[in-house]
Amino acid sequence: MKNKLDTYSLALSVGYFLAVRDIRRASIWTTLLITFVMMLTFLNLVVVRGILVGLTEGSVRSYRERYTGDVLLGTLDKKQYIEDSHLPREIAEQLPQVRAVSARYVVPGTIEADYKTVVRRDEGADKANAVMVGIDPGREDALTNLSRQVVSGRYLTSDDHDAVLVGVSLLTKYQSAAGTGTASLKTADVGTQIRLTVNGIVKEVTIVGVVKAKVTNVDSRVFMLDRELRLLMGRDDFNVNEIAIRANGKSSEKEIAAILLGNGIDAQAKVQTWQEAQPQFIRDISATFALLGDLIGSIGLAVASITIFIVIFVNAITRRKFIGILKGIGVNSLAIQCSYVFQSIFYALSGSLLGLVVVYGLMVPYFADNPINFPFSDGIFVADVPGVLLRVVVLFFATIAAGYIPARIVVKQNTLDAILGR
Amino acid sequence: MIQAIHLIKQYKAGTGSITVLNDISLSVSRGEFLAITGRSGSGKSTLLYQLSLLDTPTSGKVVLDNQDTTGFTDDQRVNYRLRELGYVFQDYALIPSLTAAENIMAPLLMLGRSSSEAYVIASEVLAEVGLADKRDNLPSQLSGGQQQRVSIARAIAHKPKIIFADEPTANLDSETSEQVLQTFLRIHKQGQTIVMVTHEEEYTHLTDRVITLSDGQIIKTKKSRSPRGK
Numbered sequence: 001m002k003n004k005l006d007t008y009s010l011a012l013s014v015g016y017f018l019a020v021r022d023i024r025r026a027s028i029w030t031t032l033l034i035t036f037v038m039m040l041t042f043l044n045l046v047v048v049r050g051i052l053v054g055l056t057e058g059s060v061r062s063y064r065e066r067y068t069g070d071v072l073l074g075t076l077d078k079k080q081y082i083e084d085s086h087l088p089r090e091i092a093e094q095l096p097q098v099r100a101v102s103a104r105y106v107v108p109g110t111i112e113a114d115y116k117t118v119v120r121r122d123e124g125a126d127k128a129n130a131v132m133v134g135i136d137p138g139r140e141d142a143l144t145n146l147s148r149q150v151v152s153g154r155y156l157t158s159d160d161h162d163a164v165l166v167g168v169s170l171l172t173k174y175q176s177a178a179g180t181g182t183a184s185l186k187t188a189d190v191g192t193q194i195r196l197t198v199n200g201i202v203k204e205v206t207i208v209g210v211v212k213a214k215v216t217n218v219d220s221r222v223f224m225l226d227r228e229l230r231l232l233m234g235r236d237d238f239n240v241n242e243i244a245i246r247a248n249g250k251s252s253e254k255e256i257a258a259i260l261l262g263n264g265i266d267a268q269a270k271v272q273t274w275q276e277a278q279p280q281f282i283r284d285i286s287a288t289f290a291l292l293g294d295l296i297g298s299i300g301l302a303v304a305s306i307t308i309f310i311v312i313f314v315n316a317i318t319r320r321k322f323i324g325i326l327k328g329i330g331v332n333s334l335a336i337q338c339s340y341v342f343q344s345i346f347y348a349l350s351g352s353l354l355g356l357v358v359v360y361g362l363m364v365p366y367f368a369d370n371p372i373n374f375p376f377s378d379g380i381f382v383a384d385v386p387g388v389l390l391r392v393v394v395l396f397f398a399t400i401a402a403g404y405i406p407a408r409i410v411v412k413q414n415t416l417d418a419i420l421g422r
Numbered sequence: 423m424i425q426a427i428h429l430i431k432q433y434k435a436g437t438g439s440i441t442v443l444n445d446i447s448l449s450v451s452r453g454e455f456l457a458i459t460g461r462s463g464s465g466k467s468t469l470l471y472q473l474s475l476l477d478t479p480t481s482g483k484v485v486l487d488n489q490d491t492t493g494f495t496d497d498q499r500v501n502y503r504l505r506e507l508g509y510v511f512q513d514y515a516l517i518p519s520l521t522a523a524e525n526i527m528a529p530l531l532m533l534g535r536s537s538s539e540a541y542v543i544a545s546e547v548l549a550e551v552g553l554a555d556k557r558d559n560l561p562s563q564l565s566g567g568q569q570q571r572v573s574i575a576r577a578i579a580h581k582p583k584i585i586f587a588d589e590p591t592a593n594l595d596s597e598t599s600e601q602v603l604q605t606f607l608r609i610h611k612q613g614q615t616i617v618m619v620t621h622e623e624e625y626t627h628l629t630d631r632v633i634t635l636s637d638g639q640i641i642k643t644k645k646s647r648s649p650r651g652k
Contacts, residue, residue, distance in 0.1 A: 004535070014531045018520075025519040025560070325515040328476060329576060330529045331505025332497060415496070416476045418517065 002165060007334070008277040014331060015338025017165070022270045022339065034311055035405025038351020039358065041304040046359055048300065049293030050382045054367070056286040059377035063227035063282065065275040066144045069102070069244035070253040070278040071260070073269040074098035081239040083268040086260070089243055097251030100143040105134035105229045106241035109198035109224060111170065113188035126422045128183040130170050131221045133200055143246045146211065149218065163208040163226055164196070166263055167219035174210060180218065196222065204266050214377050216279070268380055297391070302397055305402040313406035320410055324418025333411045337404055342405025345396065352392045359383050423471055423615050424450035424584065428559055429482035431468055431638075443479070444469045444638035450584075450617060455610045457626045458619045460635035467588055468617045469635065473617060474586040475499045487583055506530055508577030510587035514569040516561040522548060522572045523557035526579045532579055546573040551605055567598030574605055578614070585609070588620040591625065603628060 023031065064070070072104065085103060092101045092196055114126040137156040141147045146165075147155035151174070156165055168174035172186045188194055188207060190386055196203045205224065213219055230236070247256055253273040260271050289319065326336055363381050372379035411417075431443035442465045450456050452624065459467045459504055470479035472484055476499075483492040487506065494502065503509065516525045526544035548557050551571040561569055570590055577585050587606065591599035603625055610616055618629065626632040627646055633644040 004507075010532060010534060014528065017524075017537070018517075018528070018530055021524060022519045242536065273607070325511070326528065327500050328503065328509055328515070330500055330507075331532050332500045332504075335532060386474050403586075416471055419476070419511070 007332075011332065011334035011338050013195060014335040015340075016342055017324075018331075018339035018364065019342035019346070020123075022343060032125045034347050035350045035354060037307060037311070038304075038347050040351075041300065041307055041390070042352045042355030042395060043358060044074075044124050044300040045297050045304065046355065046388055047363065047381075049290075049387075050359075050363075051372070051379065052293040052296070053286070053382040054288045054372070054380045055377055056289050057167070057382045058371060058374070058379045059282055059322050060286065061380070062213060062215050062279060062377060063217075063278055066146070066149060067215045067217045067244070068272075068274045068277040069100070069143050070247040070274050071245040071256050072272050072274065072374060073243040073245070073260070073265065074277075076270055083239060083402065084245065084268055085239045086242065087271055088263075088265045089240075091260065091265065092243065092245045093197030095246055095256065095259060097256050098245055099248040100139065100141040100246040102135060102139040102244045103240040104242040104244070105132075105226055105233065105235070107132050107198055107229065107233050108220075109186060109196055109419040111166075111188075112195040112197070113185045113192055114153065115195050116193075126185050127188050128170055128185055128412070130166075131217075131219045132196065132224050132232070134228055134233075135223055135228035138224055144213075144218075145215075145246055146223070148220075149211045150209045150215040151208065151212045155209055156223060156225065156279060160208060160225060162203075162205045163224070164194070164205045165209045165211050165223040167195075167212055167221050167223075168208050168212040169216070169220040169294070170222065173209060173272060174212065176185045181284070196224075196232065198229075199234065201234065203228075203232050203234055205272070206349040214375075223369070257356075300397055305398040308348065308399050308402035309406055311347065312340050312344050312403045313404075313409070316407050320413070321421055323410055324399055324415050324420075325415075326409075328419055333408075334409050336408045341400055341403045344399045348395055348399035352395060355379040356388070359388065423452040423454070424448075424617070425485040425488060426469070426473060427485065429469070429472055429479045429484070431465075431472060431477070432480045434564050443472065445565035445639060446635075447482075448633060448640065450615065452547065452612075452615055453613045454631065455606070455629040456618070457526045457629040457632045458617065458620060458633055459623065459626055462621065464635040465638040466621075466635050468549045468638075470586055470588050470619045474509055474584075475503055476509075478587050484613070489624065501530055502582075504529055504559075505580075506583045508585040509579070510570070510573050510585065510590045512589040514561070514566070514573045514591050514593075516569055516572055518561050521558050521560055522553060522564065522568075522575075525561070526576045527574060529576070529580055544575070547579045548572070550578075551575045552601075559624050565598075566599060567594050570594060570598075571605060574602065574609075578609055582619065584615045587616065589619050589621065591620065591622060599625070 046161060078410040089103055092098050109130060111130045112125055137158060156163060169182060169185050171188055172184045173189055175184060190210060191208055192207050193204055194207060211218060245256060247253055248303045257271050257273050269395055281418055323336055329335060354367055364383055367381035424449050426446055429443050429446040432439040432441050446469060458468045458469060463467060471478045483490055520528065523541060523544040526547060527540040530540035530543055541589055545557055548554055551574055553568060553571055556568060564572065594602060606616060607628060620626065629646050632644045633640050645652060
């Protein structure tokens with residue numbers, strides 16, 4: 001046992017001795033080229049997945065930042081609203097872990113434009129179904145930065161009694177050629193007077209702004225002052241349908257949800273963390289894209305392994321004579337194999353290191369400042385540290401195998417044939 | 423020290439085979455300086471490869487220091503060469519990425535010497551072959567004669583029982599060849615067993631014994647007039 005350990009230890013130390021000198025005295029251009037190829041291989045492993053996952057991650061983040069907050073209290077099944085809404089709202093507002101709370105009245109209705117020029121009953125009205133949301137503009141903005149999502153016109157003020165913000169999905173003018181598949185107002189824009197109908201009650205308002213958050217639950221809604229919608233709904237109980245809560249940055253959504261549940265809020269409202277409040281389709285897309293990313297990453301890993309294999313194989317083949325000489329003077333196969341494995345590890349690690357610099361020094365900051373503009377999300381570049389480190393480790397082990405196999409193939413050849421080059 | 427018993431070496435050639443060594447038997451005593459000579463294609467290098475365990479005979483056996491090497495695995499051969507044999511190649515066979523000292527250190531490290539010990543030994547043997555100031559030079563920075571002396575230094579550094587040299591002066595001019603041979607003679611005087619292949623008859627008088635091969639057979643054995651080069 002000890003002899004075996006000594007053999008391995010000697011092979012490792014002699015392999016290291018040979019590898020260091022091989023690398024140090026190789027052509028700088030060759031070393032740079034191999035390192036560059038390894039860096040590209042590493043980026044292939046990380047970047048494709050990062051962008052794919054980033055597409056959905058952008059959407060997930062938008063949902064959290066622009067709609068749900070960190071915790072979302074919703075209406076229980078079979079209930080019209082959150083009963084005694086003031087209780088969970090007051091509890092949330094008093095929590096030191098909470099930075100902002102916004103309560104929303106939510107009710108379905110219809111919006112209609114161009115109604116003043118329609119003279120015949122059979123003439124098609126410019127009409128669409130919409131979700132009306134009553135908000136306190138200041139509180140909502142503090143929680144979701146809704147004012148920053150205004151792409152045309154302006155944000156609501158507390159004096160806007162007869163004004164609304166309309167999501168882009170409800171206005172044909174702001175939709176892409178493909179549209180959203182839902183009905184929208186063809187003739188409306190900022191400044192247009194439209195008619196809202198809720199529970200049969202009609203109110204005329206003016207569109208003062210258009211919001212685009214790339215979040216369905218924002219872009220297909222009509223926002224107005226909470227007190228105005230309450231009047232329209234004919235409600236005087238102050239019970240709302242949604243309460244969004246933003247954590248203070250130091251506390252987690254789970255912590256806040258646990259406190260609310262501990263206070264028995266689940267008897268009045270559905271308590272969901274932002275993850276739980278994500279629509280199922282986003283979760284499904286996220287899982288699918290992550291799977292696709294892993295699949296492409298696996299192909300990248302195979303390409304990386306083959307690249308290293310070829311590099312080491314060519315390296316070993318061109319030095320076949322010297323491998324023969326080393327064996328001729330008594331350096332055993334294991335030590336020579338170790339030397340090539342060390343070299344491949346060096347190339348993989350230096351390539352990965354350069355790749356990490358590119359990923360975290362260039363790509364992550366760049367995509368954070370310039371998200372990819374997809375129709376359904378602001379695509380970011382996801383390079384979570386554990387995920388990237390996992391890929392470094394996977395690449396490391398793939399490298400060991402890819403460096404070892406060609407070295408073994410060459411080392412196993414007849415010593416004399418190798419020396420004589422036959 | 424060395425016994426070759428009925429050595430036959432054949433190589434495949436198309437459907438048939440070529441016999442390069444044809445039933446060679448010889449023995450070399452401890453401390454002897456043996457020269458193997460013959461014309462090109464006579465089988466002298468092939469014989470050296472069999473004796474030095476760089477190749478395996480088709481039949482027959484090689485016994486080194488009373489140890490039958492028949493059936494040695496590749497690793498056992500490498501290990502035996504490391505511990506007991508030194509080898510000087512015709513084309514010096516230095517590793518280009520290693521300095522003169524490092525070329526000598528590699529087998530020493532494999533023997534378990536520490537890096538500093540190996541460097542000291544390498545420096546000593548380089549001084550012995552007159553290259554003390556060249557230890558940190560790469561092979562590409564050395565002349566042919568200097569490279570061959572590094573190769574000799576590498577072969578003797580671990581104090582092997584036998585040194586094999588395959589036409590060590592073939593690529594050198596006469597003056598450098600003389601220097602290299604003087605190096606061999608100096609080692610030999612210290613009691614080192616040396617088996618050297620050469621086609622240069624003028625150097626064989628420096629050895630203890632000369633065997634001449636032709637068509638894979640020993641056709642002549644001659645004791646030198648000045649054994650041990652004295």
